[in-house]
Amino acid sequence: MSNTNSVIPYSGALLKDLADSLGITQFPDDTSWYQVIGGLIIQGGKIAIGGGVTQAIDFVAPYEKQLLSIHTEVTGAAPNGHYITNEDLTGFDIVNGASGRDYYWWSVGV
Secondary structure, X not given: OOOOOOOXXXXXXXXXXXXXXXXXXXXXXXXXXXXXXXXXXXXXXXEEEOOOEEXXXXXXXXXXXXXXXXXXXXXOOOOOOEEEEEEEOOEEEEEEOOOXXXXXXXXXXX
């Protein structure tokens, strides 16, 4: 089962399977990161978006099966001045209706 990116069994797993299923956090650039943990992919980043702009966000580690959730945190005032749209296995869009600001985002999937 090693190196197949499969979810390991709850009990009876070999130590090599357990080690292969736990990844090391990767930082492909200055503003994004991802980690594979037992088949679960968690990733995130930070992006500056101008006022009234819709910004496409591409996942640095696209999901193969299912996107489970996307979360955003905004800096500055009016935290509800944005929404997420066009979610798929490769990314999503942030629609920023307020003035320019920075967004922290993270997502979970498999």
